[in-house]
Amino acid sequence: MKQTVQTLQAMKERGEKIAMLTCYDYTTAKLMDEAGMDMLLVGDSLGNVILGYSDTISVTMEDMIHHTAAVSRGVQNAMVVADMPFLSYQTSVYDAVVNAGRLMKEGRAGAVKLEGGKLVCEQIRAIVNASIPVVAHLGMTPQSVNTLGGFKVQGKTADAARQLLEDAKAVEEAGAFALVMECVPAKLAALVTKTLHIPTIGIGAGAGCDGQVLVYQDMLGMFSDYRPKFVRKFAEVGKVMQEAFASYRSEIQEGNFPTEEHSFAISNEVMAQLEQEAQA
Numbered sequence: 001m002k003q004t005v006q007t008l009q010a011m012k013e014r015g016e017k018i019a020m021l022t023c024y025d026y027t028t029a030k031l032m033d034e035a036g037m038d039m040l041l042v043g044d045s046l047g048n049v050i051l052g053y054s055d056t057i058s059v060t061m062e063d064m065i066h067h068t069a070a071v072s073r074g075v076q077n078a079m080v081v082a083d084m085p086f087l088s089y090q091t092s093v094y095d096a097v098v099n100a101g102r103l104m105k106e107g108r109a110g111a112v113k114l115e116g117g118k119l120v121c122e123q124i125r126a127i128v129n130a131s132i133p134v135v136a137h138l139g140m141t142p143q144s145v146n147t148l149g150g151f152k153v154q155g156k157t158a159d160a161a162r163q164l165l166e167d168a169k170a171v172e173e174a175g176a177f178a179l180v181m182e183c184v185p186a187k188l189a190a191l192v193t194k195t196l197h198i199p200t201i202g203i204g205a206g207a208g209c210d211g212q213v214l215v216y217q218d219m220l221g222m223f224s225d226y227r228p229k230f231v232r233k234f235a236e237v238g239k240v241m242q243e244a245f246a247s248y249r250s251e252i253q254e255g256n257f258p259t260e261e262h263s264f265a266i267s268n269e270v271m272a273q274l275e276q277e278a279q280a
Ligand SMILES: Nc1nc(=O)c2c([nH]1)NC[C@@H]1CN(c3ccc(C(=O)N[C@@H](CCC(=O)O)C(=O)O)cc3)CN21
Pocket: 044, 045, 048, 049, 056, 142, 151, 152, 153, 215, 217, 218, 223, 226, 227, 228, 229, 230
C-alpha cells in the first residue's frame, strides 16, 4: 500500500507499528520497498555510512538530493523522507522552505525531516504551509554534537525530560506529521507517544513508540566504526560480503573464474581466418 501522511496516522490510531529504515541508493530502496517497509529515511547519517565522515556536519544539500533521487526511483509504496542537512534550515525560514522544496522537487522526497523543537517551529510551520510534510527529530540530535558534547542519551533529568515533552507538543502544534526520538529513555518516549496525536518513531527510544527506525548498515552488521547500544544485528551481511570478496579474489588467482559459462564465443571459421591473417 502506498504510504501517505494519512495512512501512517491511521496506523498509529489502529496500534499498528511503523517500520522505517535508512536508505541511500536505488538497489537497496527496491529491496526495502519489496520487503514492505513503511518509510525509508535518506538520513544525513549517509555522512557516516556512505561518505566516511565522523559526524553528519559536512553533509551538503547536493549530497542529500543526489541520494534522495536515487532512493525515490526505487520505491513504489514506502514514503521517502529526506533529512535536511546541517545549516540548510537553521539559518532562516526562507532557507528552510527553499531547501525543503529542493528535496521534494529534485529528490522527489515525500517528506523532509529536521532536528530540533521550539527553536525550529517557525521553519516547520513555513515548510508545511508550502505543502511539504515534515518529520521532527528530538532527543539526541546529531547535528548538535558539538554543543551536546557527544552522542549521548538525552532527557534524563526532570528539566530535560520536561523540555523534551514541551518540544514534542510544540512540533506537533507547528504541523509536523511525525516525530523521531533518538536516544531517549523508554518511559519518557512512551509518555510522549501517549501525549501526542501524531506517530512517534524511535531509535534508542524503547518499544513504546509507534514505530522504529535504524541505520540499515547497523542492523545488517555492515558498519563497525561505532555500535550504538540500540542496534540489533538482524544479519551478518558484512561477514557475508567479506567472504564473497575473498572468494572472488582467490577464484581469480586460481584460474577458476571466469569459466566458459561467463565467456562469449566466436565461430571457429572467423578465428581460423584471423589466425591466418596474423601469420601473413
Ligand atoms: N551508523 C550510524 N548509526 C546511527 O545510528 C547513526 C549514525 N550512523 N550517524 C548519525 C547518528 C549518530 N548516532 C549515534 C552515534 C553514536 C552513538 C553511540 O556511540 N552511543 C553510545 C554511547 C552512549 C552514551 O555515551 O550515552 C551507546 O552506547 O549507545 C549513538 C548514536 C545515531 N546516528
